Amino acid sequence: MIALDHVTYAYPDAAVTVLTDLSLHVPRGTLCGVVGASGAGKSTLAKVLSGFVPHAEGGELAGSVQVGGIDVPQTPLAEAIEKVGLVTQNPFNQISGAKFTVREEIAFGLENLGIERAEMIMRIEAVGELLRISHLMDRSPYALSGGQMQLVAIASMLVMRPAVLVMDEPTSQLDPGGTRMVFDVVSELTRDGTTVVLLEHKLEQLRDHADQVVVLAGGRVALQGEPREVLSDERLTQWGTGSTRYTQAARSARDRGLDVPGPTPVSFDDALLTFGRGA
Ligand SMILES: Nc1ncnc2c1ncn2[C@@H]1O[C@H](COP(=O)(O)OP(=O)(O)OP(=O)(O)O)[C@@H](O)[C@H]1O
Ligand SMILES: [Mg+2]
Numbered sequence: 001m002i003a004l005d006h007v008t009y010a011y012p013d014a015a016v017t018v019l020t021d022l023s024l025h026v027p028r029g030t031l032c033g034v035v036g037a038s039g040a041g042k043s044t045l046a047k048v049l050s051g052f053v054p055h056a057e058g059g060e061l062a063g064s065v066q067v068g069g070i071d072v073p074q075t076p077l078a079e080a081i082e083k084v085g086l087v088t089q090n091p092f093n094q095i096s097g098a099k100f101t102v103r104e105e106i107a108f109g110l111e112n113l114g115i116e117r118a119e120m121i122m123r124i125e126a127v128g129e130l131l132r133i134s135h136l137m138d139r140s141p142y143a144l145s146g147g148q149m150q151l152v153a154i155a156s157m158l159v160m161r162p163a164v165l166v167m168d169e170p171t172s173q174l175d176p177g178g179t180r181m182v183f184d185v186v187s188e189l190t191r192d193g194t195t196v197v198l199l200e201h202k203l204e205q206l207r208d209h210a211d212q213v214v215v216l217a218g219g220r221v222a223l224q225g226e227p228r229e230v231l232s233d234e235r236l237t238q239w240g241t242g243s244t245r246y247t248q249a250a251r252s253a254r255d256r257g258l259d260v261p262g263p264t265p266v267s268f269d270d271a272l273l274t275f276g277r278g279a
Helices: 042-050 077-083 102-113 117-130 146-158 176-191 203-209 227-231 245-255 268-276
Strands: 002-010 019-026 031-035 060-067 084-087 164-168 195-199 212-217 220-225
Touching: 002 042, 019 042, 019 212, 019 220, 031 042, 031 176, 031 203, 042 060, 042 084, 042 164, 042 195, 077 084, 077 102, 084 146, 102 117, 102 146, 117 146, 146 164, 146 176, 164 176, 176 195, 176 203, 203 227, 203 268, 212 227, 220 227, 245 268
Parallel strands: 031 195, 031 212, 084 164, 164 195
Antiparallel strands: 002 019, 002 060, 212 220
16 A cells, blocks of 8 residues: 655755655555654655655655555645645644634545535534534634644544545644544544554554554664564664653663563553563
8 A cells, every 4th residue: 555665855955865765565454653753754754655745845756655556756746635645743734724614624625626515514524523523613723722723634634535644743732532532543444444654752552553663763664563562672762762661661670680571561551461460
């Protein structure tokens, strides 16, 4: 569903190459988490996957970008959007500025797809209920809190039902309850065959929900694999993505000579199994 091969990219007039010989393959229906230090190129990767790079931002892109059955750099952005939805890192930037209510804002992309009115209404209602924003539908998109705006930005993409959804830190403004809800919704989508790339700092959530995790470092994929294995890898610190408090606790215990059996825990549930054993 996603096949990036030997992708190299530099922004216009930039001295540094952000992505260097990056290859990434993700099968259909996968929830693929991407982690990486600040500045590692997560947002750039999101823009490459969805066509905003190079179509909207220019720059020098080399290599092959195949997503959702299209060759992204060869496909006009308006067409690519039907296959690949991008939830941007800053939800404020995603608001069209052309609409007066949240309902119209969510309908915006659908209008461009030429979806008929009854179907539009049904989809907007459904996504509103799914993300618990039905009560916001008549408000101005600009009269929302950061978290609410983020949910509206997610809704505007979900409602278009793209085959591939790229979400750039979509829960950065949400509280733990909202974060859990978004992860649950996204997991459900992948069960129905949507492929999701989630660029995210919340390692515990990725451990619990992602099918695979990719580490972006040095402009390329440094590691890709099963979430627990990747997220407890010792090199994560060196790659600047940090590790969860459970991983740190297990490491400290081992450093002090305590016996911590089994694989290193990443999430609370892992830690219960690891530390609960001797109790
Ligand atoms: N429009 C741009 N023009 C030039 N350089 C850019 C542009 N956008 C990002 N960069 C640079 O590209 C590199 C990667 O940035 P990117 O935003 O992709 O990182 P990121 O992993 O998403 O970081 P964060 O976790 O802070 O969101 C950084 O060095 C950044 O300064
Ligand atoms: Mg970013």
